[in-house]
Amino acid sequence: MTTSQLHIALLAFPFGSHAAPLLTLVQKITPFLPSNTIFSFFNTSNSNTSIFSKTPNQENIKIYNIWDGVKQGNDTPIGREAIELFIHSTPTNFEKSMKEAEEETGVKFSCIISDAFLSFSSEFANKMNIPWIAFWTAGSCSLSIHLYTDLIRSNDETLLKIQGFSSTLKMSDMPPEVIAESLKGPMPSLLYNMALNLHKADAVVLNSFEELDPIINKDLKSKLQKVLNIGPLVILSSNNVFLDANSDESGCIQWLDNQKERSVVYLSFGTVTTLPPNEIIAIAEVLEDRKMPFIWSLRDNGVKILPKGFLERTKEYGKIISWAPQLEILAHRSVGVFVTHCGWNSILEGISYGVPMICRPFFGDQKLNSRMVESVWEIGLQIEGGNFTKSGTISALGTFFNEEKGKVLRKNVEGLKGKALEAVKLDNGSSIENFKALVELVKCHKLT
Numbered sequence: 001m002t003t004s005q006l007h008i009a010l011l012a013f014p015f016g017s018h019a020a021p022l023l024t025l026v027q028k029i030t031p032f033l034p035s036n037t038i039f040s041f042f043n044t045s046n047s048n049t050s051i052f053s054k055t056p057n058q059e060n061i062k063i064y065n066i067w068d069g070v071k072q073g074n075d076t077p078i079g080r081e082a083i084e085l086f087i088h089s090t091p092t093n094f095e096k097s098m099k100e101a102e103e104e105t106g107v108k109f110s111c112i113i114s115d116a117f118l119s120f121s122s123e124f125a126n127k128m129n130i131p132w133i134a135f136w137t138a139g140s141c142s143l144s145i146h147l148y149t150d151l152i153r154s155n156d157e158t159l160l161k162i163q164g165f166s167s168t169l170k171m172s173d174m175p176p177e178v179i180a181e182s183l184k185g186p187m188p189s190l191l192y193n194m195a196l197n198l199h200k201a202d203a204v205v206l207n208s209f210e211e212l213d214p215i216i217n218k219d220l221k222s223k224l225q226k227v228l229n230i231g232p233l234v235i236l237s238s239n240n241v242f243l244d245a246n247s248d249e250s251g252c253i254q255w256l257d258n259q260k261e262r263s264v265v266y267l268s269f270g271t272v273t274t275l276p277p278n279e280i281i282a283i284a285e286v287l288e289d290r291k292m293p294f295i296w297s298l299r300d301n302g303v304k305i306l307p308k309g310f311l312e313r314t315k316e317y318g319k320i321i322s323w324a325p326q327l328e329i330l331a332h333r334s335v336g337v338f339v340t341h342c343g344w345n346s347i348l349e350g351i352s353y354g355v356p357m358i359c360r361p362f363f364g365d366q367k368l369n370s371r372m373v374e375s376v377w378e379i380g381l382q383i384e385g386g387n388f389t390k391s392g393t394i395s396a397l398g399t400f401f402n403e404e405k406g407k408v409l410r411k412n413v414e415g416l417k418g419k420a421l422e423a424v425k426l427d428n429g430s431s432i433e434n435f436k437a438l439v440e441l442v443k444c445h446k447l448t
């Protein structure tokens with residue numbers, strides 16, 4: 001078996017928006033590695049189908065479908081059950097496929113890049129004597145919180161004091177897994193193990209930029225071997241493959257072209273979350289009462305909940321689509337505010353295109369991200385009471401369309417956009433420098 005060729009194992013966490021950014025990372029790094037580099041991408045079949053159907057086929061990526069933990073003949077589980085079955089099937093499902101990949105290609109792995117959640121990769125890499133690079137697909141704020149799990153769990157006050165966070169950080173902002181009653185459940189233990197093992201990674205790569213959270217990053221650097229913020233990945237290269245002006249199947253961009261500058265409300269709650277029916281109705285009633293121009297990414301199960309006749313009555317000034325070209329929309333001058341569930345990709349995309357946010361977080365790191373948006377970066381606000389009511393929605397939208405405060409929040413997010421653009425500047429941007437360090441690390445394999 002040869003060891004002279006680079007063979008990179010990519011281990012994906014197949015839920016939410018985890019696997020897609022890992023694939024983006026592969027696409028970004030490929031041009032800087034020898035042309036015969038092999039990438040083996042390990043992910044469940046469902047997640048592979050979903051992410052590879054949205055991207056052009058890259059010949060040097062070998063796709064492996066690993067077992068998702070569902071026994072043959074059983075119904076496909078959804079949500080938490082699917083995640084737990086998958087976690088139970090690790091790490092042997094990855095190990096088995098990785099062996100097959102080495103046999104099939106005849107090339108030993110030279111490096112493992114895994115989702116940071118999959119910290120058992122540390123042992124794989126150790127056994128193979130190759131580097132382990134952990135990819136944290138969220139922000140440095142949530143990564144830091146995980147590293148403080150023990151401290152947080154021993155805190156008995158409502159407020160929390162952690163470097164780099166605002167003094168309004170609350171226990172209730174914490175990811176539920178960090179404050180779970182027991183750390184033995186599948187997801188809490190996966191994340192706790194990550195927190196315990198991350199210092200073993202040769203590098204922790206983040207889809208963010210250092211200047212967004214300088215104090216937190218300094219603290220992370222004191223705890224981990226190498227912290228490489230290489231984002232925002234969406235604007236990392238000047239020819240942005242994500243912004244495809246020619247494909248506007250939904251007609252959203254053409255529609256936006258005809259709207260007034262900063263007048264449109266864009267609503268999207270990511271790939272997993274569905275809003276409760278009463279909240280869908282509250283939003284719909286406000287948009288219709290106020291005749292606010294909007295684009296709403298809403299799947300069919302949500303569309304069914306809309307008030308009768310809503311689509312017909314609002315068609316002059318609103319658009320509902322099941323999958324929105326989010327980047328193109330956020331980049332458009334007509335968008336005034338982004339109503340979001342605060343998934344990390346959405347937050348970073350809002351920042352990258354300078355759009356202030358109204359936050360309605362649900363789970364995971366979303367409450368923390370929402371706290372950062374409102375109290376640290378001051379680029380948006382959390383919805384009153386934590387969920388959409390008519391009055392809360394009117395008040396939140398009013399801030400952006402009628403009040404001075406809205407202008408300040410927009411100015412702040414535009415400031416952060418400027419810093420994000422600086423970070424990816426080709427000559428000496430911090431994310432570019434970190435990206436170069438990542439390329440070097442991937443190139444220098446520790447094979448004996």
Ligand code: UDP
Nearest residue numbers: 016017270271297323324326343344345346
């Ligand atoms: N997204 C999109 N169109 C939609 C909804 C979502 O392109 O209609 C993309 C969005 O741009 C982001 C991702 O899906 O990159 C959602 O990721 P995020 O981390 O925000 O949330 P998650 O899906 O993990 O909850």
